[in-house]
Amino acid sequence: MRISTIAYIFKQGFKNIWRNLRFSLASIATMAACIFLFGVFLSLVMNFNNIVHAAEEGIAVVVYFDTGTKQEQIDQIGNDIEKQPGVADINYVSADEAWESFKDVYLEGEDESMEGAFKSNDNPLANSARYEVYLDDVEQQDTLVKYIEGLDGVRKVEKSEVAANTLSSFNRLMAYVSLAIVVILLAVAFFLIYNTITMGISVRQEEIGIMKLIGATDFFVRSPFVIEGILLGVIGAAIPLGILYGVYERVINYIVTKFHMLGSFLQFLSVNDVFRWLLPVGIGLGVGIGFFGSIFSVRKHLKV
Amino acid sequence: MIDLRDVSKSYSKGHPAISHMNLHVEKGEFVFIVGNSGSGKSTLIKLLLKELDPTSGTITVNGQRLNKMRRRKVAKYRRGIGVVFQDFRLLKDRNVYENVAFAQRVIERPTRIIKKRVPEMLTLVGLAEKYKSKPDQLSGGEQQRVALARALVNRPNLLLADEPTGNLDPKNSFEIMKLLEEINQRGTTVLVVTHNREIVNAFRKRVITMKKGVIVSDEQEGEYLNEN
Ligand SMILES: Nc1ncnc2c1ncn2[C@@H]1O[C@H](COP(=O)(O)OP(=O)(O)OP(=O)(O)O)[C@@H](O)[C@H]1O
Numbered sequence: 001m002r003i004s005t006i007a008y009i010f011k012q013g014f015k016n017i018w019r020n021l022r023f024s025l026a027s028i029a030t031m032a033a034c035i036f037l038f039g040v041f042l043s044l045v046m047n048f049n050n051i052v053h054a055a056e057e058g059i060a061v062v063v064y065f066d067t068g069t070k071q072e073q074i075d076q077i078g079n080d081i082e083k084q085p086g087v088a089d090i091n092y093v094s095a096d097e098a099w100e101s102f103k104d105v106y107l108e109g110e111d112e113s114m115e116g117a118f119k120s121n122d123n124p125l126a127n128s129a130r131y132e133v134y135l136d137d138v139e140q141q142d143t144l145v146k147y148i149e150g151l152d153g154v155r156k157v158e159k160s161e162v163a164a165n166t167l168s169s170f171n172r173l174m175a176y177v178s179l180a181i182v183v184i185l186l187a188v189a190f191f192l193i194y195n196t197i198t199m200g201i202s203v204r205q206e207e208i209g210i211m212k213l214i215g216a217t218d219f220f221v222r223s224p225f226v227i228e229g230i231l232l233g234v235i236g237a238a239i240p241l242g243i244l245y246g247v248y249e250r251v252i253n254y255i256v257t258k259f260h261m262l263g264s265f266l267q268f269l270s271v272n273d274v275f276r277w278l279l280p281v282g283i284g285l286g287v288g289i290g291f292f293g294s295i296f297s298v299r300k301h302l303k304v
Numbered sequence: 305m306i307d308l309r310d311v312s313k314s315y316s317k318g319h320p321a322i323s324h325m326n327l328h329v330e331k332g333e334f335v336f337i338v339g340n341s342g343s344g345k346s347t348l349i350k351l352l353l354k355e356l357d358p359t360s361g362t363i364t365v366n367g368q369r370l371n372k373m374r375r376r377k378v379a380k381y382r383r384g385i386g387v388v389f390q391d392f393r394l395l396k397d398r399n400v401y402e403n404v405a406f407a408q409r410v411i412e413r414p415t416r417i418i419k420k421r422v423p424e425m426l427t428l429v430g431l432a433e434k435y436k437s438k439p440d441q442l443s444g445g446e447q448q449r450v451a452l453a454r455a456l457v458n459r460p461n462l463l464l465a466d467e468p469t470g471n472l473d474p475k476n477s478f479e480i481m482k483l484l485e486e487i488n489q490r491g492t493t494v495l496v497v498t499h500n501r502e503i504v505n506a507f508r509k510r511v512i513t514m515k516k517g518v519i520v521s522d523e524q525e526g527e528y529l530n531e532n
Pocket residue numbers: 315316321339340341342343344345346347348390
């Protein structure tokens with residue numbers, strides 16, 4: 001196809017929007033609302049995911065040993081655990097260290113006699129030598145725990161199941177709910193574009209007939225309407241994406257300053273991290289909804 | 305060029321608009337079609353453009369059987385034909401320039417050619433200054449000339465003109481008809497439907513007279529028959 005023809009078809013597509021301005025604006029507004037909410041949801045889900053992930057990394061599996069387990073065997077257990085998939089980091093805390101840290105926390109400022117009383121015996125926390133195993137991925141926790149429990153010399157494995165599961169299932173629920181809302185909105189946007197194109201076709205039925213008699217192909221008559229639909233979708237997507245881009249960092253900054261005690265453990269994503277996904281998906285939705293909305297209308301109402 | 309074999313066309317149960325018509329037109333001919341109002345002249349033009357399909361009989365144009373033509377081929381077929389419709393059928397929301405240019409866009413002419421051809425055509429029909437007007441800002445005669453410019457701009461090998469001078473004064477009518485004769489001399493087969501006795505008699509071409517859907521006379525160098 002010639003460049004001139006493509007240019008002509010695009011120009012007609014733009015003109016169609018202009019001719020049917022009220023309907024076009026309604027479609028663009030719906031599309032924009034839809035993509036805006038989609039953007040908000042996606043930002044929330046992505047940030048939440050990020051926070052959950054950060055939290056997950058802080059969750060450790062703790063491994064205790066049988067009484068009298070030799071240091072070499074403990075080292076061996078450490079090596080074995082480290083080789084398991086999903087293990088991000090492993091940290092050995094000896095009985096002495098455990099005692100020191102216990103004293104720091106609970107016996108600080110107590111008089112010497114208290115400490116002395118304990119000291120006369122052996123380390124009271126002799127059994128609390130342990131590994132703290134940090135995971136990349138909480139999903140791997142169960143497998144890992146089973147494996148560790150099967151190792152010789154392991155007395156007990158503590159895991160933090162509840163926290164991990166609640167976090168990821170809450171995240172999943174949020175993703176599903178927002179997905180459902182977005183799907184409904186997309187359907188509304190689809191029907192508005194469909195109706196806008198159908199309107200345009202019906203008021204121009206006579207013209208279309210004339211074009212056909214002069215020798216215009218179906219493609220030639222239909223394409224401007226499809227271009228119109230795609231343009232409505234893209235404009236409708238571009239506006240909210242622009243707004244979100246401008247507003248995102250401000251909102252994050254506001255949250256961080258307003259609730260600064262949260263700021264320390266809430267790790268927010270930068271606007272570029274979010275837009276790496278949001279931009280292509282948002283524009284893609286705009287193009288897709290516009291294309292299918294108009295194609296369906298043209299197929300149904302433009303039987304020429 | 306054109307071959308009709310026993311062609312009939314009925315719109316409804318009443319009298320057929322065309323009835324058992326046989327007609328042969330050679331490539332390069334110039335033919336006037338005359339006849340009373342309602343005798344089926346426009347119907348014949350519509351059949352030739354495949355705007356309508358005959359109720360029975362076969363139509364062949366340029367070696368192509370219209371009855372059997374695939375839907376997809378129709379557009380291509382029509383591009384080889386220039387038509388002036390009796391009711392003009394201009395695109396109402398486009399100006400004169402765009403109306404004429406449209407015929408060129410349909411055949412995918414590059415814009416630079418269109419920019420040259422369209423003004424030439426408009427000058428030829430005497431509408432160069434009005435290129436920006438919309439059809440509803442033009443007189444009947446002016447609209448007719450836009451329709452003619454659109455029909456001719458692609459240099460078709462067949463021109464079907466349904467009363468192309470119906471709204472023109474005698475002087476303009478003569479000029480337009482001269483233009484059609486010139487185009488015919490360059491090789492285009494021309495079919496002109498007209499009620500204009502002076503023109504038919506002046507040009508001494510083949511004249512086909514229709515009455516109630518039937519050809520009642522077909523004369524080389526014919527004359528406009530008195531109505532009876
Ligand atoms: N769309 C239609 N539906 C029903 N009947 C029609 C239709 N178009 C034309 N006719 C009838 O067919 C017959 C021939 O019409 P046609 O338009 O071919 O006549 P014409 O020779 O072009 O007349 P005129 O000189 O007035 O233009 C007429 O009796 C007319 O009433």
